[in-house]
Amino acid sequence: MPSELRRPERTFTIRQLCTEFKATPRALRFYEDKGLLTPARDGMNRVYSYKDRARLILILRGKRVGLSLQEIREILELYGEHDEAMTQNAHSLKKFREKIVDLEQQREDIEGAINELRAACERLEKHLAAKRPDLLPKAADYDQMLRARLDGHQELAGAK
């Protein structure tokens, strides 16, 4: 591949990635142990590239949707373009399709769960409003919570 020398080619230390994504060094090393990441080295120290960072993003998102590290690894391996054992890939294809079906089901489950939680919240709120209105959280609190949550994720946009 040409044209690899220019362009920032920025790298990251383990701590940078950790603070960016609220992970721990232990976790990143663990992912490496499991073959999900393979950062370069500068002497002893790990050096993460943009590609590594992108993989990490995928890993973390995979985790959020309930994939095991094992499953995530299989997915990531598709991004390495070695076409080694083709029958292996045929197997992967099948598993991926199954996983998609799973995820679609899960999406429905989440819809349902959200709806029930909303309903539960409403009932709780009514109940509280009637008996202990003093305990009702201020709308402002909720607002701020939401913003904090978004802050945590906004840097992710535009990645990959």
Next chain:
Amino acid sequence: MPSELRRPERTFTIRQLCTEFKATPRALRFYEDKGLLTPARDGMNRVYSYKDRARLILILRGKRVGLSLQEIREILELYGEHDEAMTQNAHSLKKFREKIVDLEQQREDIEGAINELRAACERLEKHLAAKRPDLLPKAADYDQMLRARLDGHQELAGAK
């Protein structure tokens, strides 16, 4: 509550629920240990009511969307209408709201994951079609898999 004596009032054995929902007796007893289920007893034996079954459905769905048993228990407790410690409930309300935000994020994650898996599948398929078309699964297989998956869940509809 009147009118409780008529109506089938059907009950279930542990194994019936297990086969219906593809769980294990161990799991159901475990949920009971953790306070998520409290079936009646006939001598030593557990007797599950419709209500228990409904709770189990919620438990399993909660699990599928990544809730911990602890979190599920908190949700289920809302369905018991004891208004004991009100401040506790105020706390619950806050946690539920957070959970909703979580789930909304998770739903987005799942969308993304589904899209990427689809893309990966397509690439894989192309790759296979070019080099080893013999390994491509028949469309019929996929179709049957889908149907099997749906069968597993259809009895759930109309429950709760």
Next chain:
DNA sequence: TATGCCCCTTACGTTAACGTCAACAGTCGC
């Protein structure tokens, strides 16, 4: 009455995904 099936409890084992701790190395500022 023996065999099988389902149920029970108790208790120890297991897996995934890290946390935590010890012991040591490189480097920066003073």
Next chain:
DNA sequence: GCGACTGTTGACGTTAACGTAAGGGGCATA
């Protein structure tokens, strides 16, 4: 030269959610 900080590699500990095995009772069927 010395903390302080950040990094490293083991190695053992931990939590959740069960699995599995041991030991025993209840009821039916051959």
